[in-house]
Amino acid sequence: MGRYTLRRLLQLIPVFLGTTFLVYWLVWGLREDPFAGKCGQRECSPAFRAALTERYNLDDPLIVQYLKYLGAVLTGDFGQTFSGTEVSTLIADAYPITIKLAIVALVIEAVIGIIAGVVAGLRGRGFADTLVLVSTLFLIALPVFVTGLVLRQVLGVDLGIIRTSVPANPSFAELIVPGFVLASLSMAYVARLTRTSLIENTRADFVRTAVAKGLPRRRVVGVHMLRNSLIPVVTFLGTDIGALMGGAIVTEGVFNIRGIGGLIYRGLQQQDIATVVGVVALLVIVYLVANLVVDLLYAVLDPRIRYE
Amino acid sequence: MAALLEVEDLRVEFGRGPETASVLNGVGYHVDEGETLAVLGESGSGKSVTAQTVMGILDAPPGRIIGGSVRFRGEELLGADPERRRLLRGESMAMIFQDALSALNPVYTVGFQIAEQFRFRRGMSRKDATARAVEMLDQVRIPNAKQRVKEYPHQFSGGMRQRAMIAMSLALDPELLIADEPTTALDVTVQAQIMDLLDELRRERGMGLVLITHDLGVVAEVADRIAVMYAGRIVEHTDAETLYARPGHPYTRGLMDSVPRVDDPGHAAGAPLRPIPGLPPSLAAIPNGCPFHPRCAYAQDVCVDDVPPLRELGDGHQAACHFAERFVAEGTDRPTTHEVVSG
Numbered sequence: 001m002g003r004y005t006l007r008r009l010l011q012l013i014p015v016f017l018g019t020t021f022l023v024y025w026l027v028w029g030l031r032e033d034p035f036a037g038k039c040g041q042r043e044c045s046p047a048f049r050a051a052l053t054e055r056y057n058l059d060d061p062l063i064v065q066y067l068k069y070l071g072a073v074l075t076g077d078f079g080q081t082f083s084g085t086e087v088s089t090l091i092a093d094a095y096p097i098t099i100k101l102a103i104v105a106l107v108i109e110a111v112i113g114i115i116a117g118v119v120a121g122l123r124g125r126g127f128a129d130t131l132v133l134v135s136t137l138f139l140i141a142l143p144v145f146v147t148g149l150v151l152r153q154v155l156g157v158d159l160g161i162i163r164t165s166v167p168a169n170p171s172f173a174e175l176i177v178p179g180f181v182l183a184s185l186s187m188a189y190v191a192r193l194t195r196t197s198l199i200e201n202t203r204a205d206f207v208r209t210a211v212a213k214g215l216p217r218r219r220v221v222g223v224h225m226l227r228n229s230l231i232p233v234v235t236f237l238g239t240d241i242g243a244l245m246g247g248a249i250v251t252e253g254v255f256n257i258r259g260i261g262g263l264i265y266r267g268l269q270q271q272d273i274a275t276v277v278g279v280v281a282l283l284v285i286v287y288l289v290a291n292l293v294v295d296l297l298y299a300v301l302d303p304r305i306r307y308e
Numbered sequence: 309m310a311a312l313l314e315v316e317d318l319r320v321e322f323g324r325g326p327e328t329a330s331v332l333n334g335v336g337y338h339v340d341e342g343e344t345l346a347v348l349g350e351s352g353s354g355k356s357v358t359a360q361t362v363m364g365i366l367d368a369p370p371g372r373i374i375g376g377s378v379r380f381r382g383e384e385l386l387g388a389d390p391e392r393r394r395l396l397r398g399e400s401m402a403m404i405f406q407d408a409l410s411a412l413n414p415v416y417t418v419g420f421q422i423a424e425q426f427r428f429r430r431g432m433s434r435k436d437a438t439a440r441a442v443e444m445l446d447q448v449r450i451p452n453a454k455q456r457v458k459e460y461p462h463q464f465s466g467g468m469r470q471r472a473m474i475a476m477s478l479a480l481d482p483e484l485l486i487a488d489e490p491t492t493a494l495d496v497t498v499q500a501q502i503m504d505l506l507d508e509l510r511r512e513r514g515m516g517l518v519l520i521t522h523d524l525g526v527v528a529e530v531a532d533r534i535a536v537m538y539a540g541r542i543v544e545h546t547d548a549e550t551l552y553a554r555p556g557h558p559y560t561r562g563l564m565d566s567v568p569r570v571d572d573p574g575h576a577a578g579a580p581l582r583p584i585p586g587l588p589p590s591l592a593a594i595p596n597g598c599p600f601h602p603r604c605a606y607a608q609d610v611c612v613d614d615v616p617p618l619r620e621l622g623d624g625h626q627a628a629c630h631f632a633e634r635f636v637a638e639g640t641d642r643p644t645t646h647e648v649v650s651g
């Protein structure tokens with residue numbers, strides 16, 4: 001498995017280079033004048049232009065610009081925004097909040113999703129099963145911003161249980177409702193995946209063997225059925241970590257959370273190229289690593305899978 | 309003294325409405341201590357469903373027990389307390405399955421799955437239980453058991469996996485073992501080894517063995533008695549020798565003609581194999597009268613109208629055919645079914 005991990009890590013390099021170059025080229029290479037609209041209605045002053053051209057190496061060919069940028073990124077320097085703020089400072093401020101939100105969302109979707117799925121899958125057709133199927137369908141059908149706005153309105157405005165706007169440095173508790181909103185869709189999928197997977201395994205030969213061995217029902221279900229049923233669920237959750245770490249533009253917007261999603265959103269809105277490239281480069285790494293972790297986790301969960 | 313296992317007039321259905329399949333239609337057999345009963349029959353005749361009902365592991369729903377009796381040492385099991393039945397499983401009666409690869413849990417080691425029974429049925433510590441699991445693997449002659457106990461089912465070869473399955477079934481020292489086609493999934497060379505092992509373990513432990521099989525050769529060697537099943541009924545029941553020499557039911561004779569038999573000179577010398585003509589009946593619409601009559605070369609009017617009951621022909625030989633005495637008298641040296649028809 002060590003060699004496999006190493007090989008997978010090496011494979012990340014071309015993927016990382018390819019994706020970041022693509023983004024770099026999209027935002028820098030494709031525009032005729034990167035400064036258009038940067039200085040209000042007027043043309044930018046030659047001095048300002050010169051300074052920015054210098055800062056972003058715009059006189060070099062694109063590939064050289066990119067390599068210089070990459071070199072800086074690898075030493076932790078994500079460059080500066082047009083207004084001169086360090087992009088790494090922006091990321092350092094926003095990322096902990098996103099990670100907190102992601103953790104809250106992941107815990108919510110894993111715990112509630114799996115419990116709902118297990119209850120529905122074990123009981124067979126009946127009230128619990130129908131309730132889970134209908135409520136998950138409801139969550140899947142609702143766009144996230146609707147769920148978010150409704151909860152903000154009801155819990156925040158009408159009932160006053162939560163604040164409608166999350167403070168700058170939120171605690172875990174303050175992120176529960178936004179986390180729930182962010183998790184809602186995946187939670188519904190986790191519940192359904194757990195349910196289906198459990199039902200499939202109920203009839204598995206090895207479950208019948210476990211019953212034939214005279215094991216207590218608790219153990220048949222908890223050890224023999226559940227472990228196998230959760231393999232696809234854990235894989236799904238792992239993939240979802242990658243997505244959650246990418247920030248949540250909609251949820252962060254609704255609850256006014258200053259995380260990485262909002263950073264990308266503002267970066268795009270203000271055409272702040274350096275911010276966008278920096279954040280995307282970071283997210284590509286996060287996503288690739290999360291994916292690798294999922295694959296390795298899969299091998300741990302299912303011993304039949306061996307990576308050589 | 310009560311027999312170890314007595315099954316009587318067992319009736320099981322699957323599904324509902326007009327599609328209801330009558331899978332068992334009055335199955336009965338018994339096994340004594342230390343005895344081997346072979347159960348023969350085409351695919352779908354209900355061999356496994358009978359075994360599952362005895363073990364109490366029938367998929368219900370869709371399965372439904374609608375009548376009959378299963379007694380273990382005289383104790384009625386159908387309708388008994390589920391906890392009581394669970395405690396009998398493993399301890400008093402155990403089962404091994406055809407496909408050990410799917411019957412073993414892929415995500416736990418073989419040792420874990422054997423040790424589990426010692427831990428949760430005998431209250432042993434994990435360590436003691438694992439030591440016992442190694443002993444069990446030793447007993448079924450898996451080389452290097454100490455090492456292999458830590459491996460996963462997919463790391464075992466087919467034969468070794470079936471040995472592990474046997475070890476698992478014997479862990480709690482059951483008095484009755486039901487082996488559902490234990491060798492069907494294996495290479496021919498391995499089949500004999502597994503059969504020998506099973507027979508030896510049965511003898512050592514004085515277990516009763518219900519051996520479900522398609523292999524007539526195996527049956528002749530190890531079975532004390534044979535029950536032949538057709539469409540959810542026992543159609544013939546006798547010892548191996550009688551079954552081969554003087555079968556009382558045309559279906560039994562058909563089964564023997566449809567497989568190669570090395571041990572029989574008459575068939576060995578390239579005599580053609582004759583599969584039984586036609587297909588087993590749909591269990592949702594079993595024919596009137598003798599269920600075998602659409603496929604039987606000897607069928608008469610009476611066969612269409614009257615169900616032949618399983619009758620005693622003397623010396624414990626039973627057959628469910630209106631003309632059983634005639635077939636017994638003829639024996640197998642007589643022309644076979646098809647020659648009679650065409651001649």
Ligand SMILES: Nc1ncnc2c1ncn2[C@@H]1O[C@H](COP(=O)(O)OP(=O)(O)OP(=O)(O)O)[C@@H](O)[C@H]1O
Nearest residue numbers: 322331350351352353354355356357358367370591
């Ligand atoms: N879980 C189930 N659901 C629906 N039908 C079933 C189920 N189990 C068995 N049956 C039906 O019961 C009938 C008898 O099945 P059984 O498995 O006992 O046959 P068998 O004699 O063991 O055959 P084989 O030699 O193929 O193992 C079959 O027609 C099968 O379709």
Ligand code: SF4
Nearest residue numbers: 598601604611629630
């Ligand atoms: S009862 Fe009739 S149909 Fe049935 S097996 Fe005997 S001869 Fe054939």
Ligand SMILES: [Mg+2]
Nearest residue numbers: 355356357488
């Ligand atoms: Mg079967």
